[in-house]
Amino acid sequence: MLTKRIIPCLDVDNGRVVKGKKFQNIQDVADPVELGRYYSEQGADELVFYDITASYEDRDIFITIVEKVAEAIRIPFTIGGGISKVEDFRRVLMAGADKVSVNSSAVKNPQLIRDAALKFGAQCVVLSIDAKRNQHGSWDVYVKGGRDNTGIDAIEWAKQGQNLGAGEICINSIDTDGIKQGYDLELNRILSNNLTIPIIASGGAGTMEDFATVLNVGADAALAASVFHYKEILISDLKNYLHKQSIPVRRV
Amino acid sequence: MIAIVDYDVGNLKNVYTALGDVGLEGVITRDKKVLEDAEAIILPGVGAFSDAMENLRKFELIDCLDANIKKGKPLLGICLGMQLLFDKSYEDGEFPGLSYIPGEIVKFSAPGIKIPHMGWNNLIINRDSPLVRNIGPEDYVYFVHSYYAKPINFDDVVAYAEYSVKVPGIVQRDNVMGMQFHPEKSSTVGLQLLKNFKEILS
Numbered sequence: 185m186l187t188k189r190i191i192p193c194l195d196v197d198n199g200r201v202v203k204g205k206k207f208q209n210i211q212d213v214a215d216p217v218e219l220g221r222y223y224s225e226q227g228a229d230e231l232v233f234y235d236i237t238a239s240y241e242d243r244d245i246f247i248t249i250v251e252k253v254a255e256a257i258r259i260p261f262t263i264g265g266g267i268s269k270v271e272d273f274r275r276v277l278m279a280g281a282d283k284v285s286v287n288s289s290a291v292k293n294p295q296l297i298r299d300a301a302l303k304f305g306a307q308c309v310v311l312s313i314d315a316k317r318n319q320h321g322s323w324d325v326y327v328k329g330g331r332d333n334t335g336i337d338a339i340e341w342a343k344q345g346q347n348l349g350a351g352e353i354c355i356n357s358i359d360t361d362g363i364k365q366g367y368d369l370e371l372n373r374i375l376s377n378n379l380t381i382p383i384i385a386s387g388g389a390g391t392m393e394d395f396a397t398v399l400n401v402g403a404d405a406a407l408a409a410s411v412f413h414y415k416e417i418l419i420s421d422l423k424n425y426l427h428k429q430s431i432p433v434r435r436v
Numbered sequence: 437m438i439a440i441v442d443y444d445v446g447n448l449k450n451v452y453t454a455l456g457d458v459g460l461e462g463v464i465t466r467d468k469k470v471l472e473d474a475e476a477i478i479l480p481g482v483g484a485f486s487d488a489m490e491n492l493r494k495f496e497l498i499d500c501l502d503a504n505i506k507k508g509k510p511l512l513g514i515c516l517g518m519q520l521l522f523d524k525s526y527e528d529g530e531f532p533g534l535s536y537i538p539g540e541i542v543k544f545s546a547p548g549i550k551i552p553h554m555g556w557n558n559l560i561i562n563r564d565s566p567l568v569r570n571i572g573p574e575d576y577v578y579f580v581h582s583y584y585a586k587p588i589n590f591d592d593v594v595a596y597a598e599y600s601v602k603v604p605g606i607v608q609r610d611n612v613m614g615m616q617f618h619p620e621k622s623s624t625v626g627l628q629l630l631k632n633f634k635e636i637l638s
Contacts, residue, residue, distance in 0.1 A: 185557065186553065186556070186557045186579075187555060187556045187557065188555075189555050189556070224623065229556055254450060254453070255453060258454060258621060258623050258626060259621060260578055260618070260621045277446060278447050280449055304483060305446075305482050305483040305484065306552070306582070307482065307552055307580045307581070307582075308482070352554065379550075380549075380550060380551055381550060381552070382550045382552070382554050404554070405555070434556040434576040435574075436623070
């Protein structure tokens with residue numbers, strides 16, 4: 185039986201993993217390769233590394249990290265951040281990444297999704313969406329690390345992304361991110377009902393129950409960062425808990 | 437030495453690295469002489485079926501593969517590489533494959549299932565083979581694919597996963613073997629499977 189996936193997310197700046205609350209107050213955590221290996225041994229199903237480096241020169245440091253991660257771990261991992269061209273896809277895939285996630289650049293140029301899917305296969309194109317609830321009861325797509333509202337409807341954008349060839353949607357709720365009060369369940373439920381590609385829920389995990397709840401409303405995977413980085417939740421414990429809740433998971 | 441066929445279908449380094457984990461020396465190559473000398477051949481691959489076959493043709497590798505198969509050399513296709521082993525695929529049209537295993541590649545079509553079949557699924561043993569030594573029902577491997585193999589003889593399936601249908605995970609017909617999932621990305625279970633492959637060679 186296909187299992188639900190648990191995915192730790194590692195934001196990497198200048199070669200180190202950092203975790204900020206609401207994209208601010210960035211705090212240094214650990215070496216990305218070591219942390220990646222640790223999560224892999226704990227039973228993480230995949231890993232996501234976001235390059236949050238601002239300067240162009242530091243991109244080379246990041247590619248070296250991608251290569252080291254590919255050497256060190258034997259589970260799939262996704263790379264995001266700073267991907268704006270098909271050539272950027274090629275570079276990180278050749279460095280050993282399995283999937284590439286695009287966000288703002290795909291909003292600016294939706295064709296990027298199609299071009300990359302045709303060239304490298306839909307399975308490696310993850311459309312990451314930062315969504316924030318508006319006063320009309322729907323969600324707007326935000327770009328530039330959650331700063332700019334595009335006014336685009338998040339559900340419609342996800343559907344368009346699927347039609348363009350994305351293999352997966354990672355939906356990050358800005359409202360719940362960093363608050364640790366649970367994922368945006370309504371958003372994940374609606375997306376799951378409207379899409380045929382897998383959904384990764386992101387933003388808001390605080391307790392093991394939060395994972396169970398969002399996976400039960402239809403998310404195929406749940407992503408989290410700080411609860412794992414600060415060892416508030418161990419992935420092995422989480423897997424055992426989810427198993428007891430009759431949610432199919434892979435336990436190691 | 438194991439030849440990993442390089443025909444422009446994505447990164448092959450991860451396969452190379454995982455072979456190293458189990459003590460197998462891989463060589464990423466499209467040199468027919470190296471393929472000839474290799475004790476086994478691995479055909480990896482991601483992307484579209486028709487592009488992959490086109491590249492095999494472009495690099496004039498098909499005759500070489502055919503000849504090595506006939507000689508009894510072990511061949512392991514991984515992911516798309518496994519799909520190429522069959523007669524034909526219906527991915528975006530209808531395209532002939534290598535025809536080493538009778539059957540075709542079709543799209544998942546059950547209502548309500550997510551496509552691609554993406555993530556960790558467990559292997560159910562269909563028949564005995566040295567390929568599944570030490571593999572049990574709680575062993576999960578990493579799949580990511582939208583099309584699956586429909587062999588004419590289900591006995592060519594060594595192990596399958598349940599995803600609306602019985603999805604062939606490991607296939608084998610004599611010296612021709614295939615894995616639909618990614619053993620190089622399937623943690624310790626994947627390494628056990630590659631170890632089993634190594635045992636077959638010795």
